[in-house]
Amino acid sequence: MLEQLKQDVCKANLNLVAEGLVIQSWGNASGVDRERGLMVIKPSGVSYDGMKPEHMVVVSLADGKVVDSHLKPSSDTPTHLVLYRTFREIGGVVHTHSLYATAWAQAQRKIPSFGTTQADYWHGEVPCTRLLTPDEIKNDYEANTGRVIVETFRKKNPLQHPAVLVARHGPFTWGKDVQDAVHNASVLEFVARLATETLRIAPKTKPIPSVLLDKHFLRKHGPKAYYGQNQAPTL
Amino acid sequence: MLEQLKQDVCKANLNLVAEGLVIQSWGNASGVDRERGLMVIKPSGVSYDGMKPEHMVVVSLADGKVVDSHLKPSSDTPTHLVLYRTFREIGGVVHTHSLYATAWAQAQRKIPSFGTTQADYWHGEVPCTRLLTPDEIKNDYEANTGRVIVETFRKKNPLQHPAVLVARHGPFTWGKDVQDAVHNASVLEFVARLATETLRIAPKTKPIPSVLLDKHFLRKHGPKAYYGQNQAPTL
Amino acid sequence: MLEQLKQDVCKANLNLVAEGLVIQSWGNASGVDRERGLMVIKPSGVSYDGMKPEHMVVVSLADGKVVDSHLKPSSDTPTHLVLYRTFREIGGVVHTHSLYATAWAQAQRKIPSFGTTQADYWHGEVPCTRLLTPDEIKNDYEANTGRVIVETFRKKNPLQHPAVLVARHGPFTWGKDVQDAVHNASVLEFVARLATETLRIAPKTKPIPSVLLDKHFLRKHGPKAYYGQNQAPTL
Amino acid sequence: MLEQLKQDVCKANLNLVAEGLVIQSWGNASGVDRERGLMVIKPSGVSYDGMKPEHMVVVSLADGKVVDSHLKPSSDTPTHLVLYRTFREIGGVVHTHSLYATAWAQAQRKIPSFGTTQADYWHGEVPCTRLLTPDEIKNDYEANTGRVIVETFRKKNPLQHPAVLVARHGPFTWGKDVQDAVHNASVLEFVARLATETLRIAPKTKPIPSVLLDKHFLRKHGPKAYYGQNQAPTL
Numbered sequence: 001m002l003e004q005l006k007q008d009v010c011k012a013n014l015n016l017v018a019e020g021l022v023i024q025s026w027g028n029a030s031g032v033d034r035e036r037g038l039m040v041i042k043p044s045g046v047s048y049d050g051m052k053p054e055h056m057v058v059v060s061l062a063d064g065k066v067v068d069s070h071l072k073p074s075s076d077t078p079t080h081l082v083l084y085r086t087f088r089e090i091g092g093v094v095h096t097h098s099l100y101a102t103a104w105a106q107a108q109r110k111i112p113s114f115g116t117t118q119a120d121y122w123h124g125e126v127p128c129t130r131l132l133t134p135d136e137i138k139n140d141y142e143a144n145t146g147r148v149i150v151e152t153f154r155k156k157n158p159l160q161h162p163a164v165l166v167a168r169h170g171p172f173t174w175g176k177d178v179q180d181a182v183h184n185a186s187v188l189e190f191v192a193r194l195a196t197e198t199l200r201i202a203p204k205t206k207p208i209p210s211v212l213l214d215k216h217f218l219r220k221h222g223p224k225a226y227y228g229q230n231q232a233p234t235l
Numbered sequence: 236m237l238e239q240l241k242q243d244v245c246k247a248n249l250n251l252v253a254e255g256l257v258i259q260s261w262g263n264a265s266g267v268d269r270e271r272g273l274m275v276i277k278p279s280g281v282s283y284d285g286m287k288p289e290h291m292v293v294v295s296l297a298d299g300k301v302v303d304s305h306l307k308p309s310s311d312t313p314t315h316l317v318l319y320r321t322f323r324e325i326g327g328v329v330h331t332h333s334l335y336a337t338a339w340a341q342a343q344r345k346i347p348s349f350g351t352t353q354a355d356y357w358h359g360e361v362p363c364t365r366l367l368t369p370d371e372i373k374n375d376y377e378a379n380t381g382r383v384i385v386e387t388f389r390k391k392n393p394l395q396h397p398a399v400l401v402a403r404h405g406p407f408t409w410g411k412d413v414q415d416a417v418h419n420a421s422v423l424e425f426v427a428r429l430a431t432e433t434l435r436i437a438p439k440t441k442p443i444p445s446v447l448l449d450k451h452f453l454r455k456h457g458p459k460a461y462y463g464q465n466q467a468p469t470l
Numbered sequence: 471m472l473e474q475l476k477q478d479v480c481k482a483n484l485n486l487v488a489e490g491l492v493i494q495s496w497g498n499a500s501g502v503d504r505e506r507g508l509m510v511i512k513p514s515g516v517s518y519d520g521m522k523p524e525h526m527v528v529v530s531l532a533d534g535k536v537v538d539s540h541l542k543p544s545s546d547t548p549t550h551l552v553l554y555r556t557f558r559e560i561g562g563v564v565h566t567h568s569l570y571a572t573a574w575a576q577a578q579r580k581i582p583s584f585g586t587t588q589a590d591y592w593h594g595e596v597p598c599t600r601l602l603t604p605d606e607i608k609n610d611y612e613a614n615t616g617r618v619i620v621e622t623f624r625k626k627n628p629l630q631h632p633a634v635l636v637a638r639h640g641p642f643t644w645g646k647d648v649q650d651a652v653h654n655a656s657v658l659e660f661v662a663r664l665a666t667e668t669l670r671i672a673p674k675t676k677p678i679p680s681v682l683l684d685k686h687f688l689r690k691h692g693p694k695a696y697y698g699q700n701q702a703p704t705l
Numbered sequence: 706m707l708e709q710l711k712q713d714v715c716k717a718n719l720n721l722v723a724e725g726l727v728i729q730s731w732g733n734a735s736g737v738d739r740e741r742g743l744m745v746i747k748p749s750g751v752s753y754d755g756m757k758p759e760h761m762v763v764v765s766l767a768d769g770k771v772v773d774s775h776l777k778p779s780s781d782t783p784t785h786l787v788l789y790r791t792f793r794e795i796g797g798v799v800h801t802h803s804l805y806a807t808a809w810a811q812a813q814r815k816i817p818s819f820g821t822t823q824a825d826y827w828h829g830e831v832p833c834t835r836l837l838t839p840d841e842i843k844n845d846y847e848a849n850t851g852r853v854i855v856e857t858f859r860k861k862n863p864l865q866h867p868a869v870l871v872a873r874h875g876p877f878t879w880g881k882d883v884q885d886a887v888h889n890a891s892v893l894e895f896v897a898r899l900a901t902e903t904l905r906i907a908p909k910t911k912p913i914p915s916v917l918l919d920k921h922f923l924r925k926h927g928p929k930a931y932y933g934q935n936q937a938p939t940l
Contacts, residue, residue: 023660024653026587045698072699075689097587099660103667106585107675115341116404117261117332134681141685168678169586183259190258190334196670197338200431205342208403211369215376219310228280229307350811351874352731352802418729425728425804432808435901440812443873446839450846454780463750464777493895494888496822515933542934545924567822569895573902576820577910604916611920638913639821666905 001068002040005031006053009040012178016096017048019186027096028074031178032084034091037061041080043071061085075142082146083174087158092178094185097170100192104128105165111191112207114198118191119208119216123160126188127152131167145169160221163188236303237275240266241288244275247413251331252283254421262331263309266413267319269326272296276315278306296320310377317381318409322393327413329420332405335427339363340400346426347442349433353426354443354451358395361423362387366402380404395456398423471538472510475501476523479510482648486566487518489656497566498544501648502554504561507531511550513541531555545612552616553644557628562648564655567640570662571655574598575635581661582677584668588661589678589686593630596658597622601637615639630691633658706773707745710736711758714745717883721801722753724891732801733779736883737789739796742766746785748776766790780847787851788879792863797883799890802875805897806890809833810870816896817912819903823896824913824921828865831893832857836872850874865926868893 012029016022025048030041039059046055057073059066064081066073074080080093096102104111104126111126113119118126129148136144149164149172162184163173173188175181198205207213219226247264251257260283265276274294281290292308294301299316301308309315315328331337339346339361346361348354353361364383371379384399384407397419398408408423410416433440442448454461482499486492495518500511509529516525527543529536534551536543544550550563566572574581574596581596583589588596599618606614619634619642632654633643643658645651668675677683689696717734721727730753735746744764751760762778764771769786771778779785785798801807809816809831816831818824823831834853841849854869854877867889868878876897878889903910912918924931 024657026590043699075696099664100667102585102587103664103671106664106668107672109671114403115337117337120261131679132682134679137681137685141689168584168682187259194334194338194341196667197335197431198341200435200670201338201344202342209366209369211372212367212403215372226310229278349873350807352807355731422729429804429808429811432805432901433811435905436808436814437812444836444839446842447837447873450842454846461780464748494892496825513934545931569899570902572820572822573899573906576899576903577907579906601914602917604914607916607920638819638917666902670905 002033002036002038002058003053005033005040006056006058008178009042009056010051010053012092012094012182013042014048014051015179015182016094016185019182021096021098021185021189022048023097027094028076028080029092029094029178029182030074030077030080031092032061032090038067039077039080039084041073041077043069044074046071076145078140078143079146079149079172082143082150083172086146086150087153087174089159089176090174090181091176092181093172093174094178094181095170095172096185096189098185098189098192100196101163101165101171101188102169103196104192105170106168108167110165111195112205113213114195114205115208116212116216117194119213120220121162121184121187121191121217123157123217123221124213125161125207126163126165126191127156127161128165129167160217237268237271237273237293238288240268240275241291241293243413244277244291245286245288247327247329247417248277249283249286250414250417251329251420254417256331256333256420256424257283258332262329263311263315264327264329264413264417265309265312265315266327267296267325273302274312274315274319276308276312278304279309281306311380313375313377314381314384314407317378317385318407321381321385322388322409324394324411325409325416326411327416328407328409329413329416330405330407331420331424333420333424333427335431336398336400336406336423337404338431339427340405341403343402345400346430347440348448349430349440350443351447351451352429354448355455356397356419356422356426356452358392358452358456359448360396360442361398361400361426362391362396363400364402395452472503472506472508472528473523475503475510476526476528478648479512479526480521480523482562482564482652483512483521484518485649485652486564486655489652491566491568491655491659492518493567497564498546498550499562499564499648499652500544500547500550501562502531502560508537509547509550509554511543511547513539514544516541546615548610548612549616549619549642552613552620553642556616556620557623557644559629559646560644560651561646562651563642563644564648564651565640565642566655566659568655568659568662570666571633571635571641571658572639573666574662575640576638578637580635581665582675583683584665584675585678586682586686587664589683590690591632591654591657591661591687593627593687593691594683595631595677596633596635596661597626597631598635599637630687707738707741707743707763708758710738710745711761711763713883714747714761715756715758717797717799717887718747718756719753720884720887721799721890724887726801726803726890726894727753728802732799733781733785734797734799734883734887735779735782735785736797737766737795743772744782744785744789746778746782748774749779751776781850783845783847784851784854784877787848787855788877791851791855792858792879794864794881795879795886796881797886798877798879799883799886800875800877801890801894803890803894803897805901806868806870806876806893807874808901809897810875811873813872815870816900817910818918819900819910820913821917821921822899824918825925826867826889826892826896826922828862828922828926829918830866830912831868831870831896832861832866833870834872865922
């Protein structure tokens with residue numbers, strides 16, 4: 001079942017390695033089938049060498065139970081499930097420990113919008129969660145990681161800010177499907193590095209004016225967007 | 236029409252990716268045919284995979300109208316047009332979001348000439364524009380980006396400073412043809428990184444003395460240049 | 471003799487180069503056969519090009535004498551021997567001059583545990599030795615390097631902290647076998663860089679709370695570990 | 706004539722590109738034949754693509770005149786000649802604009818010996834020249850670059866410090882032959898980066914104690930050296 005989604009999710013996980021966002025087995029990507037209420041995710045702690053679509057694990061969105069697999073799903077599965085249940089528009093989730101995004105997460109700092117590169121993708125900053133409490137860490141840790149992300153987005157549209165830094169841990173990104181979530185993970189790593197290099201040159205750099213932020217975000221994403229082709233060009 | 240120029244422009248766009256100056260679809264290169272009054276530029280928001288010369292878009296230099304294409308030109312087309320109309324000696328323009336040059340642009344700092352590497356290409360600093368006003372951003376943004384570049388070069392020879400940082404955005408470079416503009420984009424990224432690393436070692440480093448600046452720039456570019464072969468060697 | 475171990479040690483040495491942890495001939499990996507009391511290690515100052523299993527040198531764990539080789543073992547052999555004799559649970563040792571780990575060693579700073587990436591592998595900091603005394607440097611230098619590592623671990627479990635920074639020199643890592651030691655050398659280089667980038671963003675970052683450290687280390691390594699598959703999956 | 710040396714010098718120039726020490730045409734390597742009094746060097750401003758041994762230029766060590774070539778030699782030829790005439794033990798010279806070494810040169814700072822990695826190659830710091838005077842820049846610039854290097858080594862053995870940073874310009878390295886000079890250029894770039902990263906962690910790091918410096922330099926290079934094989938191993 002879900003053969004196409006398994007292929008997409010497997011490919012997305014391998015792309016994380018190919019793009020340098022994941023080393024060792026540190027990362028996971030998932031996709032969702034909203035109609036069937038099922039999520040497909042990478043197995044836990046498994047090497048990327050030889051990973052194939054049939055190794056992907058199918059999990060019920062409703063209760064988190066494994067369907068159709070002898071492998072355990074990623075230990076971060078409960079985090080993914082909370083995100084899918086709450087952010088109803090998203091179709092894919094990615095978690096990495098990519099270098100620069102993780103450094104910002106470890107520093108517990110949101111990434112300010114310092115220029116148009118970030119404004120093309122985020123309608124403002126990349127937010128950072130609060131640190132979990134000792135109780136939230138000891139009990140139901142992975143689901144609480146999802147809950148603190150949701151808490152951070154109470155007043156934000158997740159599709160206008162398709163990434164979060166989990167304090168002291170690392171980034172989660174999402175998108176309309178799993179490949180889009182990988183794309184956002186790649187862009188996030190670039191803007192995280194770019195923000196670091198900007199502060200190295202001018203440590204007191206302020207965020208860009210909102211008029212420039214709106215211009216760039218909305219020319220790509222707003223109802224009057226004029227960036228890109230009107231329809232996918234047939235190249 | 237313009238088959239050779241389309242090939243050159245397509246190749247230049249692909250070279251930007253190959254040299255690590257562009258990720259995703261963030262960048263564009265164009266070339267001009269001054270006799271015919273036509274510019275050839277990358278289509279907007281199109282993936283580099285499978286990009287071919289026939290996808291390049293031909294635009295009238297006079298009025299910016301698309302000639303001979305079903306694809307939309309790069310959203311930065313109005314910026315390129317302003318540059319070609321004003322800087323009459325240039326034959327190619329490149330825009331990227333390359334990491335280090337963009338960091339300097341986000342920091343709104345010109346890149347001082349700290350050594351002979353930069354002096355071999357720029358007769359001094361790499362300038363940075365002022366930030367556009369809210370009105371300039373809201374109306375005719377891309378053309379105004381070109382105009383603020385021109386304003387920055389009122390007292391500078393564009394061929395002696397073949398690059399600019401657009402504040403909060405990123406670099407534009409140019410050259411005698413599109414391949415030369417790519418070459419300058421690559422050199423710019425290197426000197427931007429080099430300047431950053433220099434300041435990390437000695438934060439108060441001053442620009443080089445003008446006598447050393449002149450020596451290096453003029454031995455390559457002045458009327459008495461003695462660097463390189465007298466004519467292109469037949470290797 | 472020890473053909474399999476020679477193959478493993480040779481491959482591990484080549485992997486250090488492939489993973490960018492070693493340039494030139496700067497590094498060495500060894501493995502041990504506890505039953506026979508023999509260590510297999512890279513020859514000294516030999517190029518990685520064309521290195522083969524039969525070039526590996528077998529050394530007696532008891533007295534350090536070379537067995538079965540016409541090549542000299544790595545000049546760091548006495549350091550490896552001290553580690554095997556004292557840390558009885560380890561099966562492989564690696565020494566590199568990898569960039570970021572060596573920078574921390576040159577700075578004579580331990581690497582604090584700033585996030586979950588490090589906590590997944592180290593139950594706390596990556597320790598740094600004291601500097602050897604002039605006498606320890608002049609006489610029996612390489613063995614004294616091993617002894618100062620052991621001294622640093624008097625109150626630490628070497629398998630819960632599978633790496634050390636030797637002051638002014640560089641990192642040594644170890645593991646249950648030589649491949650595991652290479653894996654830890656690779657992880658160490660990543661967390662060393664990550665710590666550097668974290669401090670660049672927020673210079674006063676404190677180590678993570680112990681409850682988060684325990685959670686991550688113990689979910690992978692404790693008796694109640696639930697990360698990864700219960701048994702090696704057959705992919 | 707000098708076919709073998711032309712091959713070695715050509716290969717060395719190409720290796721500079723392969724090792725990431727040279728981009729564009731910024732760099733040059735040369736070798737010398739002391740018996741015949743001839744130097745072989747890269748042609749000036751020529752692309753590395755398609756460069757072949759027959760393009761190398763032969764120059765007289767005595768008077769700097771070109772022998773046997775229709776191409777002009779590197780514009781840095783007078784610098785190389787001064788070095789060969791003064792440092793009688795060297796057989797190869799390399800000049801690059803490699804990133805980190807050039808940053809130190811632009812900052813006009815010598816690279817202190819912060820650890821054993823540098824001590825394995827340099828018996829102390831990597832020195833930096835003074836800046837040339839305006840007169841020295843205007844007249845006979847390239848030969849004066851050589852002379853200021855020689856001046857910097859008045860009290861140093863060039864084979865114990867096989868590299869120099871030319872202030873505001875970049876590094877020159879040398880060795881017993883041209884391949885050895887390339888090797889030293891590669892090591893220099895690594896130690897320059899390593900020193901930068903060390904200072905980022907601990908800005909007040911002091912040079913290593915002389916007893917540790919001597920230990921590492923002399924175990925590889927002194928009369929009692931015990932690093933490496935007694936003779937070249939036949940691998």
